[in-house]
Amino acid sequence: MRPPPRGENRRMEQRVELRDYLRILHRNWVLLLSLTVLGGAAAFGWSLLQTPKYEATTQLYVSVRSDSSGVTELAQGTNFARQAVVSFVDVVDSAVVLDRVIDELNLNTTPQELAKSIEATSPTNSVVISVSTSNSDPALAAAIANSVGTNFADVVVNQLEKPSGSAPSLVRIETIEPALVPTAPSSPRIPLNVLIGVLGGLVLALGIAALRAVLDTRIHSSHDVESATDKPVLGGITLDPEAKKRPLIVHADPRNPRAESFRSLRTNLQFIDVDGDSRTFVISSAGPGEGKSTTTANLAIALAETGARVALVDGDLRLPRVAEYMGIEGSVGLTDVLIGRVDLADALQQWGNERLFILPSGQTPPNPSELLGSQAMQRTLEAMAGAFDYVLIDSPPLLLVTDAAVVSRFASGVLLVAASGITRKPHLSAAVERLEGIGSRLFGVIVTMLPTRGPDSYAYGSYSYAGATDTRAGAPGKSGEAASRPVENA
Template sequence: MTSRKSAPAAPTRPISIDQLRYLSIRNWWIVVLTGAVVGCLGLAYSLFQTPMYLSSATLYVTSGTEPNTQSAYQGSLASQQRVASYAELIASDVVIRNALDKSGLSMSVDSAREVLSTASNPETVLLSIAARDKDPAVAAILANSVAEAMTAYVEQLEQPNASSKPLAKVTVVSPAVAADKPVSPRTSRNTMLAILLGLVLGILIAAFRERFDTRLRSGDEVQQSVPSPVLAEIPTESSLATSPVIDFAVGSSRAAEGYRRLRTNLAFVSVDQPPRCILVTSPGPGEGKTTTSINLAAALAEDGNRVILVDADLRRPSIAGRLGLTGSVGLTNFLRGDGVISDFIQNGPVDGLDVLVAGTLPPNPAELVGSERAKEGVEDLKANYDFVVIDTPPILPVADAAILAQYTDGALMVVRAARTRAQDLSAAFDSLVAALSTPLGIVLNSVSVNDSRYVYYSYGQTGNGSNSNTMHGPRYPERLEAEFPMSGNH
């Protein structure tokens, strides 16, 4: 039994700036929605704020000196030094109380101190007093009252005695006036900043989501989960919505090249004994295993092989309905002993391809596929066909695929990009190993057609695929593909 390390629950490698860009593109709806929500919150916050108005008065500080050059210069320096002290003095209880008493405003000293502010330039003798209030008139009255109270208080402080002149004085050179527009809230600025913050938050949410999201999106992530090669990455093909089989004879679509690459790579899995009886399964439903089975069989038939496609999904068969074949008789009839297996084989949709549909649904599918007659049937098909492709149920919900795998040369595991989780693939791989089956490789289904590794190739070829891509395409830096579900996948 093969031993291996279990897959990590979440990626641990750091996310680069380039990956963040792809994350933002792929998760654009998260980024946009987060930006819009936070922007609306910023707008609502601004709209519910009470508008505040600002009024300011400007004071001019001078020192009393003799009128000569030297004394004037010294007086100017003294005035500049006093400005910083006066700015602190404006917030004193004495100045604010005198201003409130004179103005008649009904507010406390502490409330007035909270809405007052001062500003000064150390290189000038100008001092500005500003007041904020929801009423522009109150803001102007408070600023002017404090300015006048400051003028009187400085005169009192700077006068040594009653007969001498003040050493300095403060003059109101620009009284405060009621403002026409509020200074806050700044709705436009707040909204734009909130939107910007929301966009950044959206990118971080997308990165956090990616960091702990175990869904597999690239071949590199698949190979980090299980020690098995990715044999092909099949891009989304819109034509599968109307036709279950890709027309390999008409041009070379991206999906057709993907299945040709799968066909080619299967031959390299074991060069001495290439697998001829191939079981196809997936960890869970809806990951594209039936679509892969059908088109792998068609690609093998395109190369001139005799191929038999077997629908061994005896729980939810779909091949008969997709290919327009009779679904009432098939594999279950053979397993019940109604005839030899060749009696129930039908012609497929392409030359060289035959189909054995599931038949009527049995009550005991696991017992049927595990019977000795099932083994004999598989051996009979291997003896009469170049390739046998067996479509089975998902391996995690039921044991049918693990039971059938022991009769085949190996199993292909189909996973769906941006849907299959690493832990599910790991568990499915363990189930195959426990059943003593040979895991042939992984098929990554529904990969974005915008992936650069597909754009790189030219798809203008026609014919039987002899000029199809080599076993491995060029390696590109890891990319984060968008999620595009493949239409018609089972």
């Protein structure tokens, strides 16, 4: 039997922890608060619309006459009364009793309707019957309860339990506590109703929050990456609403928390164990719009700040962005080198005062995958790996085209970018499985667009970091200006 993919094993082994529940509650706190308050308000409003009901109760004592005062006879009479009470309770709201009550009080109702407002109960092994009635008129509620008690006693004693002849009935029913006019309504119980409404709203909100958590397959934090792959999270890049205005944050604002995120990523990347001395990395993502190009550019600048010789290659021959972000001319670049039109040394452009060199994509070819998978591409990367400490290749999304997978065969490995709130777990899993299927090495995942507040916030967003060693990168070179030759002709 074929074993499940590694990512599937990871999902099977993953356990739900307390922090997962806390994260769900934190993420949905507005929903929880809103529905809880709404539930309480709805219950309060519903209670105000209800007609107040008043409840009055009378208590009746049932006994059995005895001609002897012996203990045995008294005990037998008491046991008989206890047994008879069970049947007498059912007689309280019977038509034979309620017809008399209706006639006595001149009520405009039927026995069936009146019976709905009457309740007779008796505790176990007791000879006391409690008769309760509810009505919107407190005085009428007390009158009905007393009338039911009086007429019930008369029906039982003088009709149902009357012996033949003129002998008196052995059963006696006496009122031991008459019904009094109630001063406060028994319903609606506003505090109780509000509490039920609050709890109902909270339960509904928890259900919706749980359903949203189950149906939401997007990655929100580095923790969510664990359900898609067992590869480490190399770094988290905080969200910058103005990223489109200043994509090169490491150069534009070195002390920005987001810039520090890239330096953290740089540090983690320096400790990656690669085969041999070559550090050629393909940077891709599962889908578009996840920040791979800006991540590649800022990482290249951060690496160059340390004095390393860095080459940034725009391997996205379909929708290139590197030349635009770096502010250089991109009409001549990788495609020209691969078809032999331009030497590699002539196509590379130095950026700023750092040891950073850019190889734009060049003209858009009709066959990007074939060019990236050619021997010319392999020779070009080998030449750059020998001349630079780091070679970063910005590549198209893995699930859209095969370009990144093809070029990854010539590199040390792949760095996969996943955007918080955009990338979906199944897509990230599919990208990982695609790389594993062709034998490419995935070093880890870079999570971008992490919020600086909320349950999925990233640590660097909580403070402003300013290091004494931070220096602003030099200004980019002029458009189209050739670099000083770091490599021989490829």
